Amino acid sequence: MNTIFIAVNLAFALLIAPVVDGFERKIRARLQNRQGPPILQTWWDLIKLFKRPTIEPQDSVKSLYKLAPYVTFTAVLTAYLIVPTLLPSSINFIGDFIVVVYLLGLATLSFVIGAFSSGNAYAQIGSNREVSLFMSEELLLAFIIGTIAVIGKSLSFDQLFPLPLRISSALALILLFLVIYVASARLPFDIAEAEPEIIEGPLIEYSGKHLGLLEYSIFLKRLLLYSLLLNFILPVQNPTRLIGYLIGIMILSVVYSTFEAYYGRFRIDQAVKLMKKLSAVALVVWIIALVGW
């Protein structure tokens, strides 16, 4: 039974992740007084990319360059086995939180390695920024993980979903909300993929199916992080969970895309410094959690 539910969750994620992006595009367009594309537009874009021919740059390390999009995609997909989405079932074991964090790390790493092996100078600059941002955002994330582990006295999702209502857990979730925003590669934090200055950085040489896979994995990663945050709030084993989950996804989309519509891009050093400041806040939250509030 559990296996079927997990399969349903996977199918849901694969189908809905691009739709969520389409929804966000619509909201952004409306906020900027535009008509905006239809909600399914992101799906059409992806399908178009998968139909297009793929090219390989001459200077690239072919095997790594070609393998990287697949590993990025499946690493994110694998995390869906552990984080429940639509239905509250998943593979759970002690320390699964860590596995999710490291699977997302693997996705980032293979994305970066693929970009580095494309042989393009812009891709190098972009990936370099990506890693800088990843390292500083991991500092914040580490504090959040520590706080949540102290609150729930465990590192296993079946003990942590949902978190008990406390000051520290609310603050930790607010920080998680922020770190998710940073990790999902949007304005003002799409520093690595900045189109106007470094022409999509790591993605610059990718085309056709490879590009499609990479964009698909970005959408999947966003939905995964939304679900992670919602799972910490929503009650498990409750019929209202499903409705709450869907509404939660919509609320998060609206809030995040509103932010996105109104901000310009940060410079990489500003973003890293911001992460450092937020980590100092997270340290305080961790202490609050230790005190037991």
Place this chain on the structure above:
Amino acid sequence: MLLIPIGILVIAALVGLSKAKIVLKIVSTLSAIASVTMIYIGILGLRTTLEFKCNLFNSPSLFMSLNWLVFRVDSLSAFFLLILGILSLCASVYGIKYMEKYFEKEDMRVYTFNYPIFLLTMYLVLICWDLLWFIIFWELMSLFSQFLVAFEQSEEKAVKAAFKYFCMTKAGAEFLVLAVVLIILKATNFNANYSEITSILPAYLLAHPGMLYALTFALLIGFGVKAAMVPFHSWLPDAHPEAPSNVSALLSGIMIKLPIYMLLRFFLSFFPLKPEIGIVIAVFGVLTLFFSMMYALLQEDSKRLLAFSSIDNIGYILLPMGAGIYFLANGNQLFGSIALAAVLFHTMNHAFFKGLLFLTAGSVMYETGTRDLNYLGSLAKKMPLTTFAALIGSLAIAGMPPLNGFVSKWMIYISTLSSPATSLFGIIAIFISAVTLGAFVKYFTAIFTKPAVKEIDAKEVPVLMSAPQLLLALLCIAFGIYPFIPLKMISQALGSIGVPLASLVVYPSLVVPKTGSYSPIVIFAFLLVSTLIALLLIPSRGSVVSTWKTGRSEDLNASMSADAYYRDFREAFNEVYVLGDASKGFVQKVAKIGKMFGTKFEVLSYDLDSMLSLAMILIVILVAVLGGVSL
């Protein structure tokens, strides 16, 4: 049985005294054979305890335990013997071709004589069962490894590094001598046999806490210097890069783990468990991993980067050791045993992937003659096997999921993060793990994928060099996907020093009562299968076109040099470097003052009377120290 490797290695060392060219091959082969027997002894030792006893002298002296030479392999030493055997097998085979580079430049006898002796002393440290003999072998190990570091005598840097290494480890060893003398004089009635110490010492130290803390202090300094714990690490980033690469692999992979082996013996079976000692060790572990990795990010020399990361991994080993002692002392058996299992697992993992990475750095040096990350680049097409091995090593050291580094890091996190006292340590460990990823993205891409400054002439290394690399890479993959085998050995090894581990032996790998289990197979099977399906469903063949060069026809000549990596991150975390540099300045000042006193003392020592009186004062102080700690 235990004498076979000793015999082979002594023969190898004697052969190594000759100057003939064939000697290198003979010595390397003999060392490899000895390594295979060490692996065999390790496997045997995990099943039964091996013992060898021999009466050397019969003098009723102060140190009467020197009369008996006792070798004994229990599960803990067997586990370390396995690591030593596998790594030295790879390093010896690798050395056959690698060392040929030095035929013209250097006197090969420095290598052919010292290399087997170095292996032999490490072997002896692991199998000896007596503290006095341990001190002797330990000092010999420092001595002979120092000769290997100074192998390139024409290079002033290498000689200086070896001298610094020798001075620091020697100073550290004095603390060990002091500790051992204290133990056998005060507590065990001139008995230095491990078994007897285990039965006498814990009770004695419980009654004399002052002595316990004095001993802990001495041991942490003594072993800390050798293991390159952070305040005492400064010899390592100089010494390891200067040694030949296969020796660096041994130095980083196993030699700096021997202090870990002895610390486990001391703190878990000789000493009573005290939570505060555990916390002190964990704090040192965190300092070690934090500062060393932040500095590794700065390095532009491939082997120096690896050396800093070796210190970092010592931190990853000390942290769970401290946490484990803390948990066990507080009665938390479950987390304690997981943390201590993480110590041994990470020790093994680090030996494999760091050995592997040093060998790849050596292969790159063999082909290109340089370690400069700014100069190197785009070797991936020319050296595909080395690239594969380096990629696996980098992924493993960054703790990426299907590989072995992940399993041990995961064990560190689950044991430390959710307890209030150790939570902060785990948090910093997670952050530093991300920085490790950054540093090894730099290592890998700077050597293998970034466009080189100018065309580098290189080809794939010979089979004898690539085979050891591939073997180690294979072990990294196998132990990551199927961690059951090493975990089973680890639970035996921990059992032999009195850590109960019922929860660690059931497949899949680690089963923790009532909370479910870590089943890497399911997760990784899905990862691999879905990757394969994606590859099949979405074929990736495409047409080759030239890389985009902003529309120009000639090359952009734009490539990021290694010193430009993560500049913004480094600037944002500048405080760390300011702090590190300040403490470096402080230590240098202390060293200068020490030198000044040394010179004064030397001048003084020409005058016989004042020298004698000074010596008297020193002896009085020593006696006071020895007598005073019983408090």
